[in-house]
Amino acid sequence: xxxxLQDWEKRWRKSVLPFAALAALREGPKHGYALATSLRDLLGxxxxxxxxxxxxxxxxxxxxxxxxxxxxxxxxxxxxxALTPKGHAVFDAAVKSWGAFSNSLGGLLT
Amino acid sequence: xxxxLQDWEKRWRKSVLPFAALAALREGPKHGYALATSLRDLLGxxxxxxxxxxxxxxxxxxxxxxxxxxxxxxxxxxxxxALTPKGHAVFDAAVKSWGAFSNSLGGLLT
DNA sequence: TGACATACCTCGACTTTCGAGGTATCTCCC
DNA sequence: GGGAGATACCTCGAAAGTCGAGGTATGTCA
Numbered sequence: 692x693x694x695x696l697q698d699w700e701k702r703w704r705k706s707v708l709p710f711a712a713l714a715a716l717r718e719g720p721k722h723g724y725a726l727a728t729s730l731r732d733l734l735g736x737x738x739x740x741x742x743x744x745x746x747x748x749x750x751x752x753x754x755x756x757x758x759x760x761x762x763x764x765x766x767x768x769x770x771x772x773a774l775t776p777k778g779h780a781v782f783d784a785a786v787k788s789w790g791a792f793s794n795s796l797g798g799l800l801t
Numbered sequence: 802x803x804x805x806l807q808d809w810e811k812r813w814r815k816s817v818l819p820f821a822a823l824a825a826l827r828e829g830p831k832h833g834y835a836l837a838t839s840l841r842d843l844l845g846x847x848x849x850x851x852x853x854x855x856x857x858x859x860x861x862x863x864x865x866x867x868x869x870x871x872x873x874x875x876x877x878x879x880x881x882x883a884l885t886p887k888g889h890a891v892f893d894a895a896v897k898s899w900g901a902f903s904n905s906l907g908g909l910l911t
Numbered sequence: 912t913g914a915c916a917t918a919c920c921t922c923g924a925c926t927t928t929c930g931a932g933g934t935a936t937c938t939c940c941c
Numbered sequence: 942g943g944g945a946g947a948t949a950c951c952t953c954g955a956a957a958g959t960c961g962a963g964g965t966a967t968g969t970c971a
Contacts, residue, residue, distance in 0.1 A: 692887065692890065692891055692894070695863060695865075695891055696891070696894055696895060696898055699819065699820060699895060699898065700898055700902060702816040702817075702819075703816050703817070703899075703902055704902075705816065705928085706812045706813050706815065706816035707812075707813070707906060709809060709812075710809060711906070711909070714909055714910060722949075722950090723949075723950070723951095724948065724949050724950080725949095733909050735905075739928080739929045739930070740929080740930090740950085740951080741928070741929035741930065741931085741951095741952085741953090742927090742928060742929055743929095744950075744951060744952085745927095745928090745929095745951095745952095753805060755805075765936090765937070766936065766937060766948070766949080767935065767936045767937075767948065767949045767950075768935090768936090768949075768950080769948090769949065769950085770949085770950070777802065780802065781802055781805055781806070784802070784806055785806060785809060786910050788806055788809065788810055789813075789906070789910070792810060792813055792814075793903045793907075795845075796817060796821075796899070797903075799821070799824055799843050800824060800896050800899070815959085832918075832919090833918075833919070833920090834917065834918050834919080835918095849959080849960045849961070850919085850920080850960080850961090851920095851921085851922090851959070851960035851961065851962085852958090852959060852960055853960095854919075854920060854921085855920095855921095855958095855959090855960095875967090875968070876917070876918080876967065876968065877917065877918045877919075877966060877967045877968080878918080878919080878966090878967090879917095879918065879919085880918090880919070
């Protein structure tokens with residue numbers, strides 16, 4: 692029974708992953724690894740790299756983010772992702788959508 | 802951009818499908834076809850049969866529902882699914898989980 | 912008789928997910 | 942110098958999940 696609930700929660704988390712990623716990016720540009728850490732804090736579960744990097748590429752392809760290589764004197768090169776205006780717009784629209792969705796779902800649970 | 806939002810909403814709906822199915826069943830036993838109709842009303846999108854029937858079998862396997870063939874004098878035979886006590890318990894627990902989840906998500910969006 | 916709605920279910924192609932592996936740099940300690 | 946571990950990127954392919962299409966059957970209505 693706990694397994695079932697955990698499965699469901701995992702499902703829910705997965706379904707909002709792109710959304711949560713935009714939320715994390717909204718605070719400022721981040722590189723992939725940092726984003727993974729943020730998401731672990733936000734969602735309580737790590738976003739696997741095999742999921743995260745393709746997701747970020749998708750964002751780029753859809754014009755939601757703009758990536759830039761940040762070459763540093765020290766440490767490995769980092770690719771930082773920043774939200775574009777479109778990215779912000781999609782996020783804002785998604786917040787509204789989410790509100791409507793979670794309200795309508797809440798309604799049918801009572 | 803609308804496509805992206807629609808994708809996400811579809812994702813969200815899919816992720817709560819088992820949950821919504823239990824919710825629909827909570828009101829009383831239903832057969833698969835009727836459940837599909839309920840879900841279309843509840844979620845605003847049809848649950849494809851190729852998804853729904855395997856889902857119901859999963860419920861049965863996990864002991865959340867008990868199925869019974871209702872042979873009728875008229876009309877095709879129907880398999881009705883009723884929530885078991887465990888099914889009710891899982892649903893109640895899921896409602897709590899969902900509340901926690903949607904709250905925590907709501908928090909990070911503001 | 913044909914068309915359509917109800918009602919069940921499965922198959923397999925398709926998509927999505929993600930663990931494991933690969934590459935590279937830097938720091939810290941022995 | 943060298944090993945361990947953290948940071949940082951990415952890809953591949955097996956595994957899992959999804960679902961449209963197809964199949965079977967009954968009832969109704971024109």
